[in-house]
Amino acid sequence: MSGYTQSYVSGPSNVELIGDTIGEHFDKAVGRWGSQDALVIPFQNISWNWNELKKQVDNMAKGLIQLGLKPGDRIGIWSPNNKEWVLTQFATAKAGLILVNINPAYRLSELEFAINNVECKALITASKFKTSNYISMISELAPEVEGCQPGELQAKKIPSLRYLIQIGEKHSGMFSFKEIIELGELESNDSLDEVGKNLQFDDPINIQFTSGTTGTPKGATLTHHNILNNGYFIGEKFGLTEKDRMCIPVPLYHCFGMVIGNLACMTHGTAMVYPSESFEASATLETIETQSCTGVLGVPSMFIAMLQHQDFNAFDFSSLRTGMMAGSPCPIEVMKEVTDKMNLREMTIGYGMTETSPVSTQTDLDDSLEHRVASVGRVHPYVEIKIVGENGKIVAPGVSGEFCARGYHVMRGYWGDPEKTSGVIDDSGWMHTGDLATMDRDGYFNIVGRIKDMVIRGGENLFPKEIEDYLFKNPKIAEVQVFGVPDLKYGEELCAWIKLVDGEDSNDEEIRDFCHGQIAHYKVPRYIEFVDSFPMTVTGKVQKFVMREQMIETLKIQEAKTA
Numbered sequence: 001m002s003g004y005t006q007s008y009v010s011g012p013s014n015v016e017l018i019g020d021t022i023g024e025h026f027d028k029a030v031g032r033w034g035s036q037d038a039l040v041i042p043f044q045n046i047s048w049n050w051n052e053l054k055k056q057v058d059n060m061a062k063g064l065i066q067l068g069l070k071p072g073d074r075i076g077i078w079s080p081n082n083k084e085w086v087l088t089q090f091a092t093a094k095a096g097l098i099l100v101n102i103n104p105a106y107r108l109s110e111l112e113f114a115i116n117n118v119e120c121k122a123l124i125t126a127s128k129f130k131t132s133n134y135i136s137m138i139s140e141l142a143p144e145v146e147g148c149q150p151g152e153l154q155a156k157k158i159p160s161l162r163y164l165i166q167i168g169e170k171h172s173g174m175f176s177f178k179e180i181i182e183l184g185e186l187e188s189n190d191s192l193d194e195v196g197k198n199l200q201f202d203d204p205i206n207i208q209f210t211s212g213t214t215g216t217p218k219g220a221t222l223t224h225h226n227i228l229n230n231g232y233f234i235g236e237k238f239g240l241t242e243k244d245r246m247c248i249p250v251p252l253y254h255c256f257g258m259v260i261g262n263l264a265c266m267t268h269g270t271a272m273v274y275p276s277e278s279f280e281a282s283a284t285l286e287t288i289e290t291q292s293c294t295g296v297l298g299v300p301s302m303f304i305a306m307l308q309h310q311d312f313n314a315f316d317f318s319s320l321r322t323g324m325m326a327g328s329p330c331p332i333e334v335m336k337e338v339t340d341k342m343n344l345r346e347m348t349i350g351y352g353m354t355e356t357s358p359v360s361t362q363t364d365l366d367d368s369l370e371h372r373v374a375s376v377g378r379v380h381p382y383v384e385i386k387i388v389g390e391n392g393k394i395v396a397p398g399v400s401g402e403f404c405a406r407g408y409h410v411m412r413g414y415w416g417d418p419e420k421t422s423g424v425i426d427d428s429g430w431m432h433t434g435d436l437a438t439m440d441r442d443g444y445f446n447i448v449g450r451i452k453d454m455v456i457r458g459g460e461n462l463f464p465k466e467i468e469d470y471l472f473k474n475p476k477i478a479e480v481q482v483f484g485v486p487d488l489k490y491g492e493e494l495c496a497w498i499k500l501v502d503g504e505d506s507n508d509e510e511i512r513d514f515c516h517g518q519i520a521h522y523k524v525p526r527y528i529e530f531v532d533s534f535p536m537t538v539t540g541k542v543q544k545f546v547m548r549e550q551m552i553e554t555l556k557i558q559e560a561k562t563a
Contacts, residue, residue, distance in 0.1 A: 006394050007401065007439040013381030017408060018232055018267075021199045021224045023061075023094035026266060030054045033242045033269035039086055040245070040273045040291060043283075046083050050269070053090075056181065058192060060091035063184030065191050067122070067151060067163055067175075071096025071199065074118045074207065075163075077253070078102040078111065078134060079126035080277035084167045084177050085252045088124055089262060093224065094192060096199045097122075100207045100219075101253040104129050104278070105537075108137050110217075115158045118207055118219050118415050122163035124177065129277065135171050138164065145173035201225040207415055208255060208354050219415035220354045227255075230357040230409050231263025233381050235270070237348055237362045238295060238322045242269030246323070247293040249275050249284045249302060255358040256327055260350070261297055270295075281305040285315045292319040296344070299327035299541070303338050304479060308502070317343040322365065326350040328541050329447055329465045331472040335373040351376035351447055353433055355424065357409040360385060361445050375444040383407040386430070387439050400448050400463075403437040404430040436463065453544060455484035455492050460522050462494065464544075467523050471496065474514050476504040481534055482525060483544045485551050495551050496525035497534060506530070527551065 018025060034051040041047075048056070069075065075097045077088050092099040102114050104126075115123065125134050139145060142155035150173060151163050163175065170176035201224040209217035240246070248261040265272045275287035279302055288296060298306075303325060306312065320343045325335065330349055338344050346365040349372060352358035363377035371377070379385050386394050387401040395401045410431045413421035424432050436448045448463045455462040464482035471480045479499040484492040500506055508528045515524040535546040 004397050004439065004441050004443060007387035007397055007399065008394050009379045009385055009439065009443050011379040011381045011383045011407075013233075015236075015381065017225070017382060018229050019201060019225075020228065021093065021196070021201050021203070022090070022205060022228050022263075023196055023199065025228055026057070026090055026094070027054070029266050029269060036242045036269055037245070037271040039083065040271055041083050042287060042291070043274075043276060044083050053086075056087050057090040057094065058189065059181045059184035060087045061094040061184065062187045062189070062192050063180035063182070064091060064095050064097060064122075065195060066183050066187055067180070069095065069097055069122060069163070071195060071203070072098065073121045074098045074100050075122040075124065076100040076102050076115060076120040077124045078104065078106070079124065079167055079253075080104045080129045081248075081252050081257065081274050082126075082167065082277060084124070084126075086262065086272065086274075089252070089258055090266075093205055094196065096195050096203065096205075098204055098207055098221075101209070101258070103209065103253055103537075104132070104251070107132075108141055111137065112141055112157055113216060114209060114219075115161055117217075119160035120158075121160055122165065123161060124165045124167065126167045127169070127171075135166070139171075145171075148173040150175045199224075201228070204412055206258075208253075210354055218417060218420055221412040221415045222357055223412060226357040226409055226411065227259045227263055228267070229382070230359055230380075231259045232267040234260050234324070234350070234359055234362065235264035235268040237350075237364060237380075238264065238324070239346065239365055240264060240268035240270045240295070240322075244268070244270040244294045244322075245273050245291055245319075246270050247273050247275060247284060247288050247291070247296040249279045250297050250299065250327075251278065255352075255354050256297060256299075259358060260324055260326070279305075281309045282311075285309060285312070288320060289316045294319055294321050295323040296320060296342075297323050298325060300325060300330045300334055301328075301479070301536070301542075303334055303342075307334070307337055307341065308478060312341075317341075320344050322346040322348065324348050324350050324362070326352070326359075329449075329468070330373075332373045332469055333472050336369075339369065339373070347372065349373075349376050351403075351435075351445065353431075353435075355411045355431055356405050356433075357411070360403075360405045360409070371444055375440075375446050377445065378443045379445075380409075383409060385439070385445070387437055397439055397441045400436050400438050402451060403433045403435045403445070403447070405433065406430045453483065455494060457484070457487075457492050457494065457522055458490040462523060464494075467494065467496070467519065467525070470515070470519055471498070471511070474511070476500055476506050478502075479534070481542050481544060481547060483548050483551075485527065485548060485555065487526075493527065494523070494525040495527040495529070495548075497529050497531050497547055497551075499531055499533065527555070529554075 038050040250256040276283040487493040
C-alpha cells in the first residue's frame, strides 16, 4: 500500500471476521489445544491447560446461572489480576452476563457510581488490594450486608445489587467465589447449553468505564463481536501460536489485559501468564525468565521501570520476541532500548481506545525499525480510519487532524447515555477519538497528541509529544511530561515535568541548553520542574490535567511571593 492522496484508509483482509460468541470460540480453542498450557499464575500456584481451564470456567458459568442471573444482567468485578478474574471473564461470556470492569483503585463514591450507573445485579470482589480494604468499603456503602442472607441484599444506596461474591474467605451476607464453582459442579451442562443457544455475537458482553478525567466516567459497552475479533487480529499481528507464552502484567479490568492479553491468547492457543496482582518490575522480569515467555505487554512506564531495574542485566530475555507497547505515547528511545536490550525484535506498537475494543492500528512484525519506533503502525483488518481537520474534512497525508475510526470494533455506545454516545459517534458511524494524528503516504499513523493537550502559544500550535520525544534523548532524563499552563502574554506557556535517572543531577539552565539550537525557541519549556513521579491512573496513563492544576497553583504561590 502506498501513494495515498488523502488521509483515509480501510483495512484489507483475506481472513473472515469471527462470527462466534466468546463462549463458542473458547470451546473451539479448547478443542484444538486442550492439553497445551492455558493459564499460568505463579503467585497463585496455578498452571492449567485449556481442558482444566474449561472445567473451571464451565462450573463458574453454571454456578452463576444457578444463582438466578439471566443473560443481559450486569455483574461487576472489583479485583486486581488473579485466576478468579480470568475465570469470571470467560464464565460471564458463556452465561451471557455483561461483565462490568471496576477499577481496583476506585473508592466509595466511584464504586457507588459504577454499580448504579449500569445497575449491577451482582458484584465479585477481592477482599483487599494495596491500601484498599474492599470489604470495609462495601460494608460502609451497604451496611445492610451485615446479617443478610447471601443473594438477598437490599441496599438503599445501591438498590440493584443482590449478589455479593467474595474472592477468598467469605464475609457476612456474601457468597464465596469457591461456593459458586461448587454450585456449578453439581449441575449438568444442560443449563449452560440452553443459555448458549440463545446468545448472539452482537450481544453486549462487557462494560468498561473510561477514565472520567473530564467528568463522571462513561460505560463503554462492547459486544462479543467487538472484542473477540479485535483480540484475534491483535494476536495475528503478534504472530501468536500455541507455542507462545504471553507475560501479562497489565490490568485485567482494562482492555489491555482482557483483550490484547487474554483474547489474543485464547484465539491462538497461547498461554496467558500473570506475574503479579498488579505491575511489579521485579516480578515481571523474573516471570519472563522462569516461564520462558515469548511475549510481554506493557505501557511505556512499565518498560521504563523494567529497563531501569537495578538487576536488569541479570535476567535472561532470550525467550522473548514479541508483544505490544501501548496505552500512552511511546518515547522512541524507549522502543529502541526494548528492542535492543530485551530481545523484543518483533515488538509491536499499537494505538486505540476503550471505545474501539481497543486497537485500530498496529505495527507489523516485518516493519522497519523506523516504522516500529516512530509510528503506531497501519490500519487493522476491517477497520476504516480517516484524519479530519477542524472543518470535518479529510486532510492530506502528513497534515495533522483528529483520528476517526469506523468498523466492527466501535462500541455499541455509552451505557444508558445516548447523548454522550452521539457526542463521539457521528451519524455515519465514525468514532471521534479526540486524538491528533497524521497519516503518511504509505498508510502509517503517528499520534501527535490529544486535541485537549495541544498547547497554543502565541498562535503557534505546539504538540507536547514532539517536545517530550526530543527531551527524552537527554541521557539524564528518565521520564518527561510536557503540558501547557495559562500565560497572560502568550495565552499558554510550556511546562515540563522531568524525572531524572537515579543518581543524576540537573537544573533548568542545563535542560534549556540541551534544547538550544535543536528545537525552535518557542518549543523550549518556560517552566521546568524536577519530580520523583507523575500522577497516573492504575493503567499507567499520566494525568496531565492533574499536573496542570498543580502547576497553576505552584505558579500562583510563586507570583504571590514575588509580588
